[in-house]
Amino acid sequence: MSKTTMLPDAARTAPVNALPRRKPVLLIVDDEEGPRQSLQVIFKDEFEVLLAPDGPTAVALAQQHPVDVAITDIRMAGMSGIEVLERLKYVNPGIEVVMITAYETTETLRQALRLQACDYINKPFDVATIRAAVQRALQRHTLESELRSNTEHLEALRAELQNQRIAEQIAQTRGEIYASIIHDINGPLTVISGFLQLLNQRLSQAQRLEAEDLEFLRERLRVITRQVTNCIEISRRYLSYLRRSGEDALSGHVDQLLGDLAQLVRVHPSSQRHEFVLQNVNEPVAVRTNGTDFIQVLLNLIVNAFQCSPHPHRVEVRGEVLSRPLDLSQFKDTPQTRFVNMESFDNTPPLLAMQVRDNGPGMTPDILSRIFDPWFTTKERHQGTGLGLNIVQRLVRAARGVVHVHSVPGRGTTFTVYFPAVRLPTGEGNRG
Structure with a gap:
């Protein structure tokens, strides 16, 4: 007997193709184990948390994962927090970085602001302060991502409009060229029509063809032949324009x-x-x-x-x-x-x-x-x-x-x- 599994009401009514929303990714960079673990505990429910004990590891993680927000200590062995900030921005300018330090100086603050750090927090800090800073960074990241996406969409629409306008201009000029060629055919056709009328008049009035009549006919037929050839050449050229691409x-x-x-x-x-x-x-x-x-x-x-x-x-x-x-x-x-x-x-x-x-x-x-x-x-x-x-x-x-x-x-x-x-x-x- 097959076993029937009952789904909750919310699951039964959810769209079949609905995908769970991706958790934002938070990168925590600190060369001390304690602060890393503490911050992980604070943010593990709202974020996918990545931990890095040093700068090179943090940069490698940012290259492998779509990091939204990073928290980095400023004073670390090897690569400093300022260097980590600079490298993270190089990997992805959209990453928002919150700097934390127990040794604030005017120079480090100036460097952090120059490199577009989102926030700058002094140790010790409470949970509410760090949560508020990370939340501001995430909101800023989301807004800038939406702005960047909308800008790219606008540029794509602008490019599409430009291509359409250019295509219309090309089509218009081609239409003028084709119209000119067709207009050229009208010239020979007018000559042919006029000469055929002359021939019909001459033949309808003559009871018999004299030598003078034959020469008249030959001369007009030569002109008609030349004009017919012109029409053929023009139409052939026109058709070749349409076929060749x-x-x-x-x-x-x-x-x-x-x-x-x-x-x-x-x-x-x-x-x-x-x-x-x-x-x-x-x-x-x-x-x-x-x-x-x-x-x-x-x-x-x-x-x-x-x-x-x-x-x-x-x-x-x-x-x-x-x-x-x-x-x-x-x-x-x-x-x-x-x-x-x-x-x-x-x-x-x-x-x-x-x-x-x-x-x-x-x-x-x-x-x-x-x-x-x-x-x-x-x-x-x-x-x-x-x-x-x-x-x-x-x-x-x-x-x-x-x-x-x-x-x-x-x-x-x-x-x-x-x-x-x-x-x-x-x-x-x-x-x-």
Whole structure:
């Protein structure tokens, strides 16, 4: 016959997964047996008590256990109580320490306060005094732990919000790129539609085709064929942007991407009144990243260059293929120079160096040191999010590239982005 065990009412109604609350841990450090045992008797019911006869043992116990509060005598053989306090704070700054001594001096009190001791008690003391001191230390430890936890939670939420905002900004810019490409298809389609109408009109009016009619048809059909080819190339490139991502992504021919970039810049509001020059690479090369990311990096840098000053100025973009790795020993931050993403840079040639240069006002060292920080902007309120260059940093890091910035006040700014690249076979220059 099985035996049935009856549980108390409180146990039967308690949640199944409820865990007993951890007892706070109290570390008692004293080189005399009597005081150690006395303090253990006082606190054994409320705390998990750890005993240490000397400083090294106390430090070792703090490294092995989640100590909340420590009581330590100041005068001990070997490591003093002040040294124990310092070492415990090094192991865990959250440990609250109550100092006890029979030989108080101004110097030891000053040192204890400097090292953030929670309390300082003179011997002899009564039970009520030591209990009150330890209780204050435990409350302080609990409050600071909660504050630290809430701060970490707040920072995590802030980081999550920041990442979400940046992701939205990236998605918005990509949407603009895709919309531009689709807009480009409308041009050839309009030409095709118009020429087809002309052909239909000519054919519907002709009873028979003369030599002049045939030449008219041939010429219009050649134009239609070219425009259809343009549509195919644009749509192929657009679809490849959507498909390619991750380590296997390849941008497609860089000069073709620069052509798309030029059209985006031409209609961008920031380009008005400024001079813009874009030079093709003129070498069949692709970069190891998604094509939209490549365009977005350059577009953000160009817009940033346009917006560096309201006065008309020149912004120039040029690219160069490098057959040798960069000499990273030359990559050093100075008051006028910054290098970003060095830790993730793939310095394997060939490399594509894309340079965005302006002859605007340049940046002071203080501004240069902060330009890649999220939300940092020198623009007027509501005129910039401060995310553009942070997005550049993220996209270049994902491409395993590196960014070099050189800026001199009064002499303009140059951004150079180095992308890992791939040379394409000759003849792929017009392929998406």
